[in-house]
Amino acid sequence: MTNPSAASPRRWGLAICLLSLAMALWVLQRQLPLATLPAAIWQPDLSDLAQLKVHYSWLPRFCVALLCGAALGLAGLLMQQVLRNPLASPTTLGVASGAQLSLALATLYAPGLLIAGEWVALAGGGLATLLVFALARRRGLSPLSLILAGLVISLLLGALNVMLMLLQPMGLSAMFIWSAGSLSQNNWDAVLFLLPRLGLALVLITLLVRPLSLLELDDSGARSLGLSLDRLRVVALALAVFMTACVVSSVGVIGFIGLAAPTIARLMGARTLRQRLVWTPLLGAALLLLTDQLVQGFAGRLSELLPTGGVTALLGAPLLLWLIPRLRLSTGRPQPSTQRTVSQPLGGHRLLPLMLLGLLLLAVVALLLGQGPQGWNWSLNPELLQWRLPRLLAALGAGLLLGLAGCLLQRLTGNPMASPELMGISAGAALGLMLTLFVWIGAPFWVRLIMGFAGALLVLLVIVGFARRQAYAPERLLLVGIAISALFDAVKMLVLSLNDPRGQSVLSWLSGSTYFVELPTGIMALLAGVILLLASLPLSRWLTLLPLGESTPRSLGVPMRGARLSIMLLAALMTAIATLLVGPLSFVGLMAPHMARVLGLQQARAQLLGSALLGALLMVLADWLGRNLMFPEQIPAGLLAALLGGGYLIWGLSRRR
């Protein structure tokens, strides 16, 4: 981490704290003559509404902002300290989304449990954390792989959350507001809930200060001082998850404070752990308070709608983008992914015709078999086929493209966790589209296509810009993706929480519905898939060599820059088209190349073909299942694919040991 200013942390920290307090005071004096403030605080006149509002709404909200900000900052600091990972935080490790989903499930199916909401959230957050660690463990828990695993899990849990929202659009409108982190209060319950729990956590943290500060040494150094590292890590992480769960269960997901506060504390010059333990919670509290008062003070009519947590996330994404070039990551560069060049059991190539056959069979079934008013039936009725065919073709094309894009990216970065979803290109396309849907409700397909593509292209440009500066270091590419996904997630949550009737159609597209695909679009999707497949086959040599690291391919005459740039462009184009067809939510780009490799398709060319076929297979399956599982309700293909993908990931994990 570069440290630009040598200024003492005190000066900057105090400045931020004072600024937020001044802002709070300014908002307060607009509601109430300050002369009556003491009365409003201690003994409000029950017939004076201004005093009531200050006492039961503004003041508890003020306290909740401080408490939650401090708690999230501390949680982030703990995670960063024990994982030695400057990007760890409740949101980036998936803890917050785990807590969120478990609460959403409880709301819908077991509302009785909500009495102990923090334990529900704790269970969800803890489970999500375990999953993240399980996913990242094989890569030695390197900072990058942990963050990537966190993103995968967040996306998966987010997909489940979207599915709940989609099927229960009205019952969950509270969930929209809450999941975007609304701080508004109408009594002191939340304060009284948070205070003892966070106080307890704080006491425990102070007990851990000494061992934690020994972690500044490297592992062996710390161990030689008689420290049980694993136990310390588990305890500290559990504390962090607990604090996050308390915050999430009382006010929802507040993005990025947990990442920003410790980072800014360090940038301000707080070096020792003790210094950071003091400044991080102060900064977290001040940042959240400042954001919240800004929302209250300036959002005007929107101030009730705008959930503060969404706004912090919105502000946090640029911060992350700014941070990335300044981070010094011990990348734990993954071993070349030609790992264990095992003898291919089925001789790889012989599998490909089988896959093609399977795909064709599935396509025929998806086209002819479906549900109607009288249950399941086979049908050749052209009136039905006119609906099924475009969707089938779109799913086919999108799956093909995503599988290919995933394969390209994984080979490019030498990282089996890379995928188009994780590069943020899908998110970029989604942002463009969301904008269109809100500015022009009934925008025709081609307008949406252009806007989506523009969004994807913009992200691509950002990525290329970063990549050039970073000499195409693959990790940075993925980090850009994480920042953009986070930005997109914040925008999505804000849009949904506005409770606008248009939110529903945004939601449907976001979850990857093929409903609005027309036949020409479907045909073009398939054509695009086939053409780009053919275009990527000549790259096989590069794709074989690139995962071997920097020097080997160079010595074999691979033009590194050109090769990387062309692969990236190709992958981005594929992702953009696929996103327009099935939304940004599927894991097909992650899953298909992985399955291909597991099935023994190790060579670049074979893996490309296999990924394309498997991607198409998965997407067609997802679309068909989505149309029929809950008939007449239709689950969008992208969403179903994401759920299949999540299941596959978890199954894959449990199988490995």
Added chain:
Amino acid sequence: MRRLGLALLLALLPHLALADAPGEPRYSRIAAIDWGLAETLLGIGVTPIAVGGLENYRRWVGEPVMPDSVQDLGLRTEPNLELLTQLKPDLILITPQFEAARPWLEKIAPVKSMAIYRPDSNPLLTATEVTRELGRLTGHEAEAERLISDLDQHIAAVRAQLAGRTLPPFYLVSFIDDRHVRVFGDSSLFNAVLERVGLSNAWTGEDNYWGFNQAGIEQLAETPDAALIYFAPMPLSAEQTLARSMLWQNMPFVRAQRVHAFPPAWQFGGLMSADHFLRLLQEALPHD
């Protein structure tokens, strides 16, 4: 040349005459994507063959009760095309909100879009227009007129019943959670009903053309002498915590016990919903 023109005119005449006659087909197998249109159909004695989002209709609209024969089309933004094709409707009714699906729906049957909620219009008036239009399309003109005049009489009766009494202005809300409500304002259907019976709406803030705004509950204190009507279904979180909310407990209408809990009534509906609201209003206000 002139003769040719005349001949053309003569040739066209019968068609012109035909177009003038009530030659439009009378539709009977109607699929209604929107709930407001669906309930209006029931109100004029036409049972739609299919309705969008039926499960949520039962939860949020309740009345009029949809008969079991009605098929569920799934999500209203994406009505199930395969099912719709097999049901063979002769007319599909949508509102501008669901316009996106029109090109697809048009391949199945003629599509008509009717808006009860438009910018700068009184939903009670537009709902009346829509009722007439539906009556004309289904050949149930008489029933449509009866629905309209029944509502008028009902309004007049309630108005007479309330005349001479001083009633507070009413907030009309449905809870989103224990801190936020949807509050219905100027452009809402129920506001129009309130005005017609001589009552007033306590919410004077802005609303969208659907007639609602989202507000924090403390914003409902701005008209201190108001009463409050809230509609079920109530989100669980709200039910449990409102009782413990000091802000809520000290809201003027709560302290003065001017809070009325109403069963589900569709705030975005047509004349049937207006009538339903009117009945609820009649039951809730003390008779004397």
